[in-house]
Amino acid sequence: MASEVWGERWSDSTSDIARKYMEVATRKQSLVCLAADRNTMSGLSDLISEVGPYIAALKTHVDLVDDWSPEAWSDFCKAAEEADLLIFEDRKFADIGKISRSHMAGIYDIRSWADLVTSHLISGPDVVDGLQAGWQDVGRSGGVLLLAQMSSRGNLLNPDYTDQVVNKGREHPGVFGFIGNGSRPEELSELRKKVGSEKMIWTPGVNLSTGDGEMGQRYGDPREAVLAGSDCIIVGSGIHRAENPGESAKKYASASWNALIERES
Amino acid sequence: MASEVWGERWSDSTSDIARKYMEVATRKQSLVCLAADRNTMSGLSDLISEVGPYIAALKTHVDLVDDWSPEAWSDFCKAAEEADLLIFEDRKFADIGKISRSHMAGIYDIRSWADLVTSHLISGPDVVDGLQAGWQDVGRSGGVLLLAQMSSRGNLLNPDYTDQVVNKGREHPGVFGFIGNGSRPEELSELRKKVGSEKMIWTPGVNLSTGDGEMGQRYGDPREAVLAGSDCIIVGSGIHRAENPGESAKKYASASWNALIERES
Numbered sequence: 464m465a466s467e468v469w470g471e472r473w474s475d476s477t478s479d480i481a482r483k484y485m486e487v488a489t490r491k492q493s494l495v496c497l498a499a500d501r502n503t504m505s506g507l508s509d510l511i512s513e514v515g516p517y518i519a520a521l522k523t524h525v526d527l528v529d530d531w532s533p534e535a536w537s538d539f540c541k542a543a544e545e546a547d548l549l550i551f552e553d554r555k556f557a558d559i560g561k562i563s564r565s566h567m568a569g570i571y572d573i574r575s576w577a578d579l580v581t582s583h584l585i586s587g588p589d590v591v592d593g594l595q596a597g598w599q600d601v602g603r604s605g606g607v608l609l610l611a612q613m614s615s616r617g618n619l620l621n622p623d624y625t626d627q628v629v630n631k632g633r634e635h636p637g638v639f640g641f642i643g644n645g646s647r648p649e650e651l652s653e654l655r656k657k658v659g660s661e662k663m664i665w666t667p668g669v670n671l672s673t674g675d676g677e678m679g680q681r682y683g684d685p686r687e688a689v690l691a692g693s694d695c696i697i698v699g700s701g702i703h704r705a706e707n708p709g710e711s712a713k714k715y716a717s718a719s720w721n722a723l724i725e726r727e728s
Numbered sequence: 729m730a731s732e733v734w735g736e737r738w739s740d741s742t743s744d745i746a747r748k749y750m751e752v753a754t755r756k757q758s759l760v761c762l763a764a765d766r767n768t769m770s771g772l773s774d775l776i777s778e779v780g781p782y783i784a785a786l787k788t789h790v791d792l793v794d795d796w797s798p799e800a801w802s803d804f805c806k807a808a809e810e811a812d813l814l815i816f817e818d819r820k821f822a823d824i825g826k827i828s829r830s831h832m833a834g835i836y837d838i839r840s841w842a843d844l845v846t847s848h849l850i851s852g853p854d855v856v857d858g859l860q861a862g863w864q865d866v867g868r869s870g871g872v873l874l875l876a877q878m879s880s881r882g883n884l885l886n887p888d889y890t891d892q893v894v895n896k897g898r899e900h901p902g903v904f905g906f907i908g909n910g911s912r913p914e915e916l917s918e919l920r921k922k923v924g925s926e927k928m929i930w931t932p933g934v935n936l937s938t939g940d941g942e943m944g945q946r947y948g949d950p951r952e953a954v955l956a957g958s959d960c961i962i963v964g965s966g967i968h969r970a971e972n973p974g975e976s977a978k979k980y981a982s983a984s985w986n987a988l989i990e991r992e993s
Contacts, residue, residue: 565789
């Protein structure tokens with residue numbers, strides 16, 4: 464049961480959607496979110512059937528899909544729900560609250576199918592209220608993951624910025640958690656200390672083969688990331704470019720799950 | 729002629745799209761960009777016919793339009809072109825370069841019709857390359873306006889952040905200019921000093937009736953903003969909520985144009 468496995472992350476949580484994630488992850492025995500960077504509807508659909516059983520969430524970029532249509536996307540979301548997956552649109556909202564609320568609507572209508580979205584806090588904390596209002600507009604609820612760290616070259620999320628995001632985000636009930644950098648466990652432990660135990664930390668930048676990744680990126684080890692305080696590892700090419708994505712997803716699932724058991728025991 | 733009116737902004741410019749803007753503004757005798765926050769295609773269309781002759785650019789949020797369709801939007805863009813207007817999608821991109829390039833495509837296909845877009849620099853300067861690659865993918869060119877300042881409550885664009893954005897953005901040929909805050913002329917003068925004379929500064933936060941705006945926002949005076957270094961005043965409710973939007977746009981046009989003549993003479 465999730466309440467037994469997740470320790471203080473469960474007991475301290477005040478977020479329905481965070482508890483939903485912990486339950487899904489527990490059923491799946493997987494703390495894996497797959498970065499579903501496919502640009503066709505059929506490619507996305509294949510991913511769900513191949514790796515659905517071994518992952519807890521699917522990270523999407525809805526505007527990367529060349530043959531997107533409202534109908535095809537709705538079918539995809541149904542398939543994700545049947546596969547017991549949360550859908551996480553990595554939109555990186557970055558506008559004021561009023562506009563972000565409208566950004567949740569539009570043709571893509573993100574509010575109607577995303578359980579989680581990413582947002583920068585650069586424009587101020589009202590963005591979280593705007594996104595939450597977007598979900599409320601369609602009678603749904605969801606969670607905001609704030610970008611606390613990035614690994615891209617020359618990014619401006621310096622330690623001061625990270626602290627401000629964490630300090631403001633910790634207090635906000637609409638904040639599900641934070642995106643941290645999974646490639647350096649020591650920094651991740653620091654981030655976890657700042658965040659405390661209530662909110663999620665999700666981390667890209669992990670791979671079972673650490674070392675130099677695409678464009679010289681260094682990856683972190685999934686087990687170390689979870690031990691350092693990550694609650695979900697976001698994996699992309701490590702799974703969907705593997706010869707056998709299903710087998711690879713299984714390995715990430717078990718590495719992350721075993722690390723959670725180790726962390727909380 | 730633009731080359732005579734715009735002084736060093738023209739002579740120092742290395743951007744085709746910036747020169748295009750200066751030419752349009754000179755033909756129209758208007759440094760006004762209208763924030764076209766209407767949520768129907770017909771509302772947008774009405775705006776163009778009412779105020780088109782008195783403005784130089786139209787700032788859009790494509791996903792705020794309830795009855796958006798590719799055909800209707802394409803008609804709207806044609807009407808904007810016929811009215812000699814630049815189209816400026818205020819998307820506030822904030823992802824890494826590779827993803828932002830894809831964000832320019834998708835159903836909205838921003839790269840195919842926007843002359844200008846806004847972007848945060850939070851994820852690093854590669855975002856500008858990604859956006860420029862997006863335009864190149866369809867054989868068009870365009871300019872990026874970086875958010876250097878915002879006026880929203882609790883925003884994280886502190887002076888250090890602004891300096892970093894300006895320092896990195898000044899050097900980048902894909903950067904058209906910066907979004908500054910038009911409500912405080914002294915701060916705007918400071919920003920202009922940092923930016924130098926090559927790049928544009930466009931400013932929201934101005935209104936002919938200064939004082940307390942919506943949600944307690946203070947507005948700046950258009951003339952003062954231009955004298956302090958703004959090259960375009962972004963006006964929303966001051967025009968489209970006026971009893972006679974055309975008459976109101978005319979007033980903003982002449983205030984901004986006269987201020988440019990005053991500044992450069």
